[in-house]
Amino acid sequence: MSINGWFPLALSDAITAGSSAGAIVKGLEVVVWRDDAGNAHAWEDRCPHRGMKMSFGFVRGDHIACLYHGWQYGVDGQCQKIPAHPELDVPKSICVNTYGAAEAGGMIWAALGEAGDAPTLPDATAVRSLYIEVPLNTALAALPSAVGAKGFTPEGPVARLDSRWGMLLVGLQEIGETSCALHIAVAGRATPETCAQIAMAAARLRDDVEAGVAA
Amino acid sequence: MTDPVLYNYDLDIDCYTVRMIAGCLGIALELRNVDMFPGNEHLSPEMLALNPQGRLPVLVEDSLVLTQPLSIILHLAETRCPEHPLLPTDPGIGARMLDWMTFAAREMGVAGAARATAMLGAPGDLDALRAQARRALRLVDDHLTLQGFKGLGFVAGPEVTLADLMLFPPFALSRDFGIDHDAFPALRNWARRVRKTKGFSTMPGIPDYH
Ligand code: FES
Numbered sequence: 001m002s003i004n005g006w007f008p009l010a011l012s013d014a015i016t017a018g019s020s021a022g023a024i025v026k027g028l029e030v031v032v033w034r035d036d037a038g039n040a041h042a043w044e045d046r047c048p049h050r051g052m053k054m055s056f057g058f059v060r061g062d063h064i065a066c067l068y069h070g071w072q073y074g075v076d077g078q079c080q081k082i083p084a085h086p087e088l089d090v091p092k093s094i095c096v097n098t099y100g101a102a103e104a105g106g107m108i109w110a111a112l113g114e115a116g117d118a119p120t121l122p123d124a125t126a127v128r129s130l131y132i133e134v135p136l137n138t139a140l141a142a143l144p145s146a147v148g149a150k151g152f153t154p155e156g157p158v159a160r161l162d163s164r165w166g167m168l169l170v171g172l173q174e175i176g177e178t179s180c181a182l183h184i185a186v187a188g189r190a191t192p193e194t195c196a197q198i199a200m201a202a203a204r205l206r207d208d209v210e211a212g213v214a215a
Numbered sequence: 216m217t218d219p220v221l222y223n224y225d226l227d228i229d230c231y232t233v234r235m236i237a238g239c240l241g242i243a244l245e246l247r248n249v250d251m252f253p254g255n256e257h258l259s260p261e262m263l264a265l266n267p268q269g270r271l272p273v274l275v276e277d278s279l280v281l282t283q284p285l286s287i288i289l290h291l292a293e294t295r296c297p298e299h300p301l302l303p304t305d306p307g308i309g310a311r312m313l314d315w316m317t318f319a320a321r322e323m324g325v326a327g328a329a330r331a332t333a334m335l336g337a338p339g340d341l342d343a344l345r346a347q348a349r350r351a352l353r354l355v356d357d358h359l360t361l362q363g364f365k366g367l368g369f370v371a372g373p374e375v376t377l378a379d380l381m382l383f384p385p386f387a388l389s390r391d392f393g394i395d396h397d398a399f400p401a402l403r404n405w406a407r408r409v410r411k412t413k414g415f416s417t418m419p420g421i422p423d424y425h
Contacts, residue, residue: 014400019407022397055397056422067422128360131398181398192364199364203357 003028004113007157008171008183009042011126012103020064022055024175025112030099031055032108035062035075042110043077044097054096105158105169106185121158124169124185128199132206134213136172136180139205142212143170143182146205147198165194218243219291222265222273224251226335228327228384229284230272231418236288236380239414242295252335285320288377301377301412311371315378319385322351326385329392345393352389352399355382359401368408375412383409387421 009023009032020033022045029045031054045053052068063072063080071094072081079094100111105121132139140159144151148164161168163186171183184202186194221237221244223230237244249271250256258269266273266282274281274290281287292302303309329344331337358370369379386402389395396403409415417423 010400014404016404016407019404021400021403022395024397058422129400192366196361196364199357199360 013126042101125190219276308372312376319381333392
């Protein structure tokens, strides 16, 4: 399967400096991480050494150390250090597959395949990411009524909804055929109470659509 | 006071919980290792005489024998370090801590069962156990998300308590029974904070940050 475009992986807030997480886009495993300088990165979630998931490793300043044998990869994906051979000048061929990364609308995006320009979205307050064990289209169909919207405007991997809490931006991540993530942000600034209400409505949506699929 | 004796198996999730929390409280335990797997020593006549439930951990202190992580942890904390900052002084926060400790013991118990089935060959329906464990983890993730909007970083309030330490192992070890951390952003960031507790320790399956 070829995957082309920009895809949302996480809410910007959820990946704090010095941390990482795994994200799957249509079966493709990606690690999203933020260095101590605050820049977000998206790489293939696979260590070139023995294939360990990079998302199991640790962010240290400006590099990730693989959990398995501690090989260290800098922001360009190049392996810089192999702890078992500290004197070794590491060959340039040892490099993690890296993707373009951008932040927009309160989310972190990865450029996969032929991606084109990064998405432009209004400033937004990140609310929460919701992981649901149903096909993306099933979740999407239930989304408007869950947030008091009449419908949604799809813009590639974002749905805009005119909700009872204002304009919602929902990043759409298709994990696989039967699971998805919705990254929910609200345009502009929102109070903590508003965010809590949206988060609770979102959790209800998740539980309802999963129960509907099971029934 | 002599050190309490903990009958322990290093790879058991509940034994780890007790060891790790005792460490955070600064309480020394005398460990007696029991070969649970593959030796089944916890089912030996001697161990069954001590705990007829055939489970670990077991804490023995003079004539007192305790068999549940929740009671072991509370007993140790209340008798040996009642002033410890892991025990909140605010009654409301204290009540919430107890609520989440009970949740950890009751609702999160499925995580231990799922892990034992996946890793140690214990009988059980792994798919069903995993689904129940996912549901329990989601309840904590949902709760921590809402706590975050209130500026509270832990399950009972603004500071780490015994409840967070009790909830940590089932999340940290969830990959052992096939649940990845990807789908729990609030738990992931909370776990990073919990790890900073003074005296915290890991076990096999929970990497040290190096
Ligand atoms: S698999 Fe990553 S360092 Fe060996």
